[in-house]
Amino acid sequence: MELYDLLKYLINAFEKLGIQYFITGSMGSIYYGEPRFTNDIDVVVDIDESDVPGLVGSFPEDEFYISEDAIDDAIIHKRQFNIIHPSSGLKIDVIVSKKDEFDNSRFARKHRISPIENTEANLSSPEDVIIMKMKFYQEGESEKHIRDITGMLKVSGDIIDRKYINDWANRLGLQEIWKAIINKL
Incomplete structure (x- = not known):
């Protein structure tokens, strides 16, 4: 299979x-x-x-x-x-x-x-995939999650609602990770 x-x-x-x-x-x-x-x-x-x-x-x-x-x-x-x-x-x-x-x-x-x-x-949604990838990165610091996020932002960045991500990043304590990702782009 x-x-x-x-x-x-x-x-x-x-x-x-x-x-x-x-x-x-x-x-x-x-x-x-x-x-x-x-x-x-x-x-x-x-x-x-x-x-x-x-x-x-x-x-x-x-x-x-x-x-x-x-x-x-x-x-x-x-x-x-x-x-x-x-x-x-x-x-x-x-x-x-x-x-x-x-x-x-x-x-x-x-x-x-x-x-x-x-x-x-x-x-x-791509935004929710990104948010969960940030949560998993926060828990285990596996770089694959950051690579996945940056790949999504490069390929689908024009359809991704960054305000939604920013709002949930603030609510879920992920804002430092989100800022670091944005600064890498």
């Missing part, structure tokens, strides 16, 4: 189940910015306990590893769980929405795109 096959599988499952979602992370930064290698898909979902049986049933156990207990725990604690395709080493990081003001904003701003021929999907 290739990454885009997994993406299509994921999109079809969430769409069929009516689960609200958007793709983010490296898939978002690749779409809005510069290509790079990734072996995972990050997706934010708005799910509850009633969605678990359908979700588990959408990923056959002979092809995928998905833990019902991990999903239940992620829903309760508003964390993430994984769906793994062991034979390819690919993985989906499924992040349960915190249903806070920022996540509500991200869901409201998602874009409908066609990342794969004949398939539509929900993708995070």
